[in-house]
Amino acid sequence: MTRLLERLTRMAERARNASRVLSELSSAQKSEILNEVATAMELAEKKILLANAKDLKTARQMKLSEAAIDRLTLNSSRVQAMAKSVRDVARLQDPVGRVTSEWKRPNGLQISKVTVPLGLILIIYESRPNVTSECASLCFKSGNSVLLRGGREALHSNQAISDVYTSVLKKKGLPVEAVTFVSILDRHAIDLFLKMDKLINLAIPRGGEALIRRVVKNARIPVVKHDKGICHVYVDQKADIGKAIRISVNAKCQRTGVCNAMETLLVHQKIASQFLIPLGRALSEKGCEVRGDQTVRKFISGAKKATEEDWKTEYLDNILSIKVVENLEEAVKHIQTYGSSHTDAIVTEDGKAANQFVAQVDSSSVMVNASTRFSDGNEYGFGAEIGISTDKIHARGPMGLDGLVSYKYVVRGDGQIRA
16 A cells, blocks of 8 residues: 555656646647647547447446446547547637736735636546546646546546647657546555645546545545536426427437436426327337336336436436426425436426526526536537536536636735735
């Protein structure tokens, strides 16, 4: 354990030192380097896909679920999407060095509040290898170094992607430790990193509930939680049926193994019969298993009986729980009871009902007549996301560049002393 601690400490020290170099780069320099990374990533596509094939083989031997394998899978279009995301981040306004406010005191002191990088960020994540690129690009653009600790199932893919960043950094004469992929799979490594409060400024876990709890329990450093996504869609009595079906099917079935996929559908009792029958057919065509209450099972053939546990479950699979509610107030109460403050949506043509839902549902993203699948940094125009925070302090919702900076006060005087 002592040898492992020494190795990890040296790794964190080098990464922390690299962050000081990044903080001095201009916005133009950072954008130029990220554009080179994007080009290098496109050129490395074959290498990345070969590495991913190794991981997929291992994943099937581990008998991971199809949803987990989908999160792990890379193909040409996904590699191209990663490269595009890097270019999108390169084009974004630099979050560092902004004067967010300034004022002059009666004694002549000029005070400015200026944004600065956080320093060194630890990202702990599972499955999705595109997270490696998203986090690396966002951290680099915001002047932060990053320690990337991915899961065992994506080891080769993550290494191949991080190699693209380190090769460009080396070419530019910058410290390669600015983007450090942690290939050490010893489970104690995470716990040791989480105690390095003198070196690491922020930890962001992205993964299952067990991982989140473990990080929060063991951390001595600030943690931004990318918590589970028990996302809801509420179909109001004044919903457009066609719109509600399209949104519901997309929210559940467009990609089932992601945190912003809907897990529970709530339906107003006055619209249940005319909505649930066509919805059941649409879900059946997608191979989606339905678990519902008595009314749901009356209108959707083959639906299984929902249990109390279903309302608490993030399936990350092609399974949907459905409940018929008496009114909007009951829908909101259900979300408050079982939701995870991630993303919840209402489908309605009633502006008053929409405003009431927005006011009463305290989630990091609240949608009106739109799929929960839009709760995403790229879809919000952030270029990429470091994670989706379900906390309220520091950052909330999809975290882009602005969530990766802090601030300091710069005070300029002309010899003033305090009386």
